Amino acid sequence: MSTTSWGIIGPGKIAKKFAAALTLVEGARLGAIASRDAERGKAFAAGFGDPRVYHRYEDLAADASIDAVYIATPHGFHAEHALLCLRQGKAVLCEKPMALSARQVREMVAASREHSAFLMEAMWTRFLPWMINVKRLIAAGSIGTVKYIRADFGFLAPFTPSGRLYDLRLGGGALLDIGIYPLFLCLELFGRPASIVASGVLSPTGSDETCHAVLGFGEGRTAVISSTLACQTSLTAEIAGTEGMIRIPTPWYKNDRYEWCRSGEDLQPVVLEPMVNGFEYQAREVMRCREQGLKESPSLPHVFSLMMAETMDEIRRQLGVTYPTE
Amino acid sequence: MSTTSWGIIGPGKIAKKFAAALTLVEGARLGAIASRDAERGKAFAAGFGDPRVYHRYEDLAADASIDAVYIATPHGFHAEHALLCLRQGKAVLCEKPMALSARQVREMVAASREHSAFLMEAMWTRFLPWMINVKRLIAAGSIGTVKYIRADFGFLAPFTPSGRLYDLRLGGGALLDIGIYPLFLCLELFGRPASIVASGVLSPTGSDETCHAVLGFGEGRTAVISSTLACQTSLTAEIAGTEGMIRIPTPWYKNDRYEWCRSGEDLQPVVLEPMVNGFEYQAREVMRCREQGLKESPSLPHVFSLMMAETMDEIRRQLGVTYPTE
Numbered sequence: 001m002s003t004t005s006w007g008i009i010g011p012g013k014i015a016k017k018f019a020a021a022l023t024l025v026e027g028a029r030l031g032a033i034a035s036r037d038a039e040r041g042k043a044f045a046a047g048f049g050d051p052r053v054y055h056r057y058e059d060l061a062a063d064a065s066i067d068a069v070y071i072a073t074p075h076g077f078h079a080e081h082a083l084l085c086l087r088q089g090k091a092v093l094c095e096k097p098m099a100l101s102a103r104q105v106r107e108m109v110a111a112s113r114e115h116s117a118f119l120m121e122a123m124w125t126r127f128l129p130w131m132i133n134v135k136r137l138i139a140a141g142s143i144g145t146v147k148y149i150r151a152d153f154g155f156l157a158p159f160t161p162s163g164r165l166y167d168l169r170l171g172g173g174a175l176l177d178i179g180i181y182p183l184f185l186c187l188e189l190f191g192r193p194a195s196i197v198a199s200g201v202l203s204p205t206g207s208d209e210t211c212h213a214v215l216g217f218g219e220g221r222t223a224v225i226s227s228t229l230a231c232q233t234s235l236t237a238e239i240a241g242t243e244g245m246i247r248i249p250t251p252w253y254k255n256d257r258y259e260w261c262r263s264g265e266d267l268q269p270v271v272l273e274p275m276v277n278g279f280e281y282q283a284r285e286v287m288r289c290r291e292q293g294l295k296e297s298p299s300l301p302h303v304f305s306l307m308m309a310e311t312m313d314e315i316r317r318q319l320g321v322t323y324p325t326e
Numbered sequence: 327m328s329t330t331s332w333g334i335i336g337p338g339k340i341a342k343k344f345a346a347a348l349t350l351v352e353g354a355r356l357g358a359i360a361s362r363d364a365e366r367g368k369a370f371a372a373g374f375g376d377p378r379v380y381h382r383y384e385d386l387a388a389d390a391s392i393d394a395v396y397i398a399t400p401h402g403f404h405a406e407h408a409l410l411c412l413r414q415g416k417a418v419l420c421e422k423p424m425a426l427s428a429r430q431v432r433e434m435v436a437a438s439r440e441h442s443a444f445l446m447e448a449m450w451t452r453f454l455p456w457m458i459n460v461k462r463l464i465a466a467g468s469i470g471t472v473k474y475i476r477a478d479f480g481f482l483a484p485f486t487p488s489g490r491l492y493d494l495r496l497g498g499g500a501l502l503d504i505g506i507y508p509l510f511l512c513l514e515l516f517g518r519p520a521s522i523v524a525s526g527v528l529s530p531t532g533s534d535e536t537c538h539a540v541l542g543f544g545e546g547r548t549a550v551i552s553s554t555l556a557c558q559t560s561l562t563a564e565i566a567g568t569e570g571m572i573r574i575p576t577p578w579y580k581n582d583r584y585e586w587c588r589s590g591e592d593l594q595p596v597v598l599e600p601m602v603n604g605f606e607y608q609a610r611e612v613m614r615c616r617e618q619g620l621k622e623s624p625s626l627p628h629v630f631s632l633m634m635a636e637t638m639d640e641i642r643r644q645l646g647v648t649y650p651t652e
Contacts, residue, residue, distance in 0.1 A: 030353075125497070146541060148552070150478065150559075154566065195525060197540075198523070199540040200542075201542065214523075214525040214539075225551055226476065226550055230546050231566040231568055233474060233564065233566050233570065233574060234566070240558060242557055312415060
């Protein structure tokens, strides 16, 4: 396997986690980072083997030695920064949500095709062992026909008008930041929703503090997803079928265990390999796809990210949340 | 305490449980039952000390020796049979839901007032130790300000057009039969909903096979309730506040334990007195109220049952479920 030289745009907390994940991935190295804040960039680089530090994102995008770029800026800038890199032919792993709206995602997908540049949403949970195993369990018919999925993601984030979770210019709101996890689970297992009803609570800035949605998928299949910044929720997920049930305990989206049972029996735990970081799986997927010359991941294709964005557009429409730059 | 002589109308499964509960209640005796099916009535009576058996509900309602009547017929007949008894001045404990619609509940409440007859919905969970304890815990501020409640009630009930869970004439549907449990929890803790959005799946008869609703209560408080006949769900409830969380494990609505924690700490179990039957608490409440000459329970007043019925009316309106006799 050839080496993949990674760049990171936006060296915040999530970028740190990704940089740490790269050290776990054979053939990966961190080649450059870009930060508009010189001090911050330097400090970040020092912690990860001193890659090149750019202060302009354009310069990192133009660096011929960089193969793949991880976009870790606030949601409101994903589209802009991903496009910078795609237009330079870089493979792009773009932090979730891929963008603020389906319109932006379409633009990114078009750029990926035009420039033959790989593009994937960093929906890292797609590649975690629990997800692989749960999908296998369901495919084997172990819980019958799945009829109902429920998952929540909530934590208490005190309101700050200019914070990334509340400022609409940054893409603030519960749905895009954390509600996307439950949404992803439902769409991954059930496909495109046939019906969507949503309700929530808006913060003083007009972002969604709380977002609940009920999704219908036909054939009696429904799902309920909840996200909130108003309180910590149980962070659990349930998948119920006609012949059994799967329950993923706290914190469900990154757990290394799950429980399941046939109807009428007690839940039994299944313990998987301990997870070291969690982001290493998606980094490996990007590199595997690049090796094969793919422009999108078969496991997380463009059409899926577009479906997620379209669903979130409709949920936001019902909630009354609009981003100034979407 | 004087003895209360109880009558039961509709000797089905739920009536059996209630009759068994009466044996646990000091001062209670089963005086009569009424069943349109003579054999069934006789068999039921034989199991519970041979009370009088009536074949016409009117005759039980007219029996001067009966103080209180438990209405245990299918939902579609609650209003009719409760009215029979109220008009004879009997105290009525009416199986939940009180009736099919708010209009019917209003009629029952009016009869209760007109005839000075006690009336209470058999929302038995209101009086269970877990509910009393959880309310006390919340009132003490232990989990801060409650922001989010979630509860589900689902089991697999194969479709049968004339079964009580599916036949609209009998009051079929998930919401009225089991969705009322999560709904009750939310309204008991949060009061009247300010907003309701609902979505579900209808069965071939037009009853709700699955019903999800998102309720808003102002001040950032929301709740999500789910009920379904399509699969068994986890039967858990969560109550999340700004400073902590309560979780009631399977089966939440009748559990004798719950868990709670302050934010950032691990859930700790609280084990209550083991529950023997569950219905004995509501029977005692009826008798306590009668002793005090009350016409409604201060803990479960008419206005509360009306609020529940109004909320279910709106949820059904959004789902498209209409009862022929409502």
